Amino acid sequence: MTQEFKGKAFRIYDADSPNHPSRIFGGKASGIRSWDDIKYPIFLTYQKNLFGEFWIPEEIQMGKDMEEFRQKLNKNEQIVYAYNSGALDWLDSIATDIVGLLFLATSDPSLRTLWVLVAGFETMHNVSYEHITSSTLNKDEKDKAFNEVRNLPLLVKRNMFIIEKLEKMKDALVNFLITKYKTGKEEMDDETLQAVFEGLVAYQILEGLFFSGSFVYYHSLARDNKMQETNNIINMIKADENQHSEVFGTVIQILMSEFPQLNTSENLEFAMDFIREAVKLEKAWTAWLYQDIDTLSIVEYHDYVEYLANLICRNAGMTEPFPENDELKAKWIVTYGSKKNNNGGISPKADFLQGNAIDYKHEDGGNFDL
Numbered sequence: 001m002t003q004e005f006k007g008k009a010f011r012i013y014d015a016d017s018p019n020h021p022s023r024i025f026g027g028k029a030s031g032i033r034s035w036d037d038i039k040y041p042i043f044l045t046y047q048k049n050l051f052g053e054f055w056i057p058e059e060i061q062m063g064k065d066m067e068e069f070r071q072k073l074n075k076n077e078q079i080v081y082a083y084n085s086g087a088l089d090w091l092d093s094i095a096t097d098i099v100g101l102l103f104l105a106t107s108d109p110s111l112r113t114l115w116v117l118v119a120g121f122e123t124m125h126n127v128s129y130e131h132i133t134s135s136t137l138n139k140d141e142k143d144k145a146f147n148e149v150r151n152l153p154l155l156v157k158r159n160m161f162i163i164e165k166l167e168k169m170k171d172a173l174v175n176f177l178i179t180k181y182k183t184g185k186e187e188m189d190d191e192t193l194q195a196v197f198e199g200l201v202a203y204q205i206l207e208g209l210f211f212s213g214s215f216v217y218y219h220s221l222a223r224d225n226k227m228q229e230t231n232n233i234i235n236m237i238k239a240d241e242n243q244h245s246e247v248f249g250t251v252i253q254i255l256m257s258e259f260p261q262l263n264t265s266e267n268l269e270f271a272m273d274f275i276r277e278a279v280k281l282e283k284a285w286t287a288w289l290y291q292d293i294d295t296l297s298i299v300e301y302h303d304y305v306e307y308l309a310n311l312i313c314r315n316a317g318m319t320e321p322f323p324e325n326d327e328l329k330a331k332w333i334v335t336y337g338s339k340k341n342n343n344g345g346i347s348p349k350a351d352f353l354q355g356n357a358i359d360y361k362h363e364d365g366g367n368f369d370l
Contacts, residue, residue: 023258024251025196026188027107038110040254046247047110050117053243055236057128062135065229069136072226076292081227082137082145083289084217087155089129089146091206096122098166098203105173105196107186111251118247121240128237132230154288158210158281162202165274169199190261197262200252201271201316205278208245208312212238213282213305219336220295235337249315256317271313272321279309279321300330 014030021029021039035044073081099119106112133142149155172195179185188196215234222231256263283302290298306322307329313320320326328334 021108021110024106024108024111024254025193025258026186028186029107029109031109033109033113035110039108040110040250042250043108043110043114046243046250047114047117049243050114050121050240053121053236053240055124057124057131057233060131060229060233060236062131062229065227066135068226073221077221077226077295080217080289080293081221081230082133082141083149083152083155084214085129085133086146086149087159088211088214089126090149091159091210092122092126092129094163094166095203095206096126098170098199101170101173104177114247118244121244125237125240128233132233136230154281154285158278158285161278161281162205162210165198165202166206169195169202172196172199193255193259193262194267197252197255197267198270198274200248200255201274204245204248204252204312204316205275207241207248208315209275209278209282209305209308211241212245212308213286213301215337216301216304216333217290217293217296219333220293222336223332224295226295231336238337245312246315249312249317252316252318268318271316271318275309275313276321279305303329304333 012031014028017028017030019030019032019034020037021027024040038044069078069081096119099115099122103112103115103119106115133145137145172192176188176192215238218227218231218234221227282305286301286305287298290296290301303325306325307327310320310322310326
């Protein structure tokens, strides 16, 4: 006997619902994007900003770095370069899938559109790490590094700390979608909402702490006049990730507003404790990783990690976990960790997380005969 299901796990169009969405999760909307009538206009602003940052990894030349990797980097610098790239690729692979699942789970079509763009950029970053490493490492070296990072104890411990929360959110959202399909129930229960909240905090750490922190190693090489082209690509990625951190911080704030049962002192305490523990794990991993690196001070980097933790909390409207570290001490990170304007200078922004622009132009297609 064929079982009849009462709902749909995902709707591309709901004739019985208004265009204006009711909530970002467990709400109702027709699916039609009326951009003059979206619930949160900031989503359209983010969308425009992301489109403005579009770039193609292969259009950034790596010829000089191909030589410098062998000629300028010592053995320890080469190992860290490979491990850092492999570690970034690991988390970026997860990021693409997590954002794709959130796309299916949200009930706000404008947020759905935004998350499609974010997922696309995460995939592009994935390709970028391949472009970087394929240009500087031979295939055996690259495969070795990308596999070895999965067995480095301190890195595994750091990554699994957030992956467990992301997996829990994934399981909760999959169950939510299955329940919608079987029962037609559109509302999201408190247990699922709690898992989403905790998962979004973990994702903020992935984007704004583990990603942004890892970029500093490449900035330190550029400061030492090494691997400038790699650093250019990293700065393109960094500008994207900074916007993603703002997007997810805003979503957390909206979640707290739309579901006040989540806006509790217990959840704030959870977030602070979770972020502080992530900082500890990042410090432990990088103390080992950078122990033989002369271009980067571990003490300076650990100060920077605390500063990043404050920024992701600021984006999410939460208390800063390291109030004594509210200013960037290592100013050189701005110089070597920002995109440049057309005159070669650093463009001023309201906040460090708002990256600037390196000289980058798309190919005009003039060399192609179609």
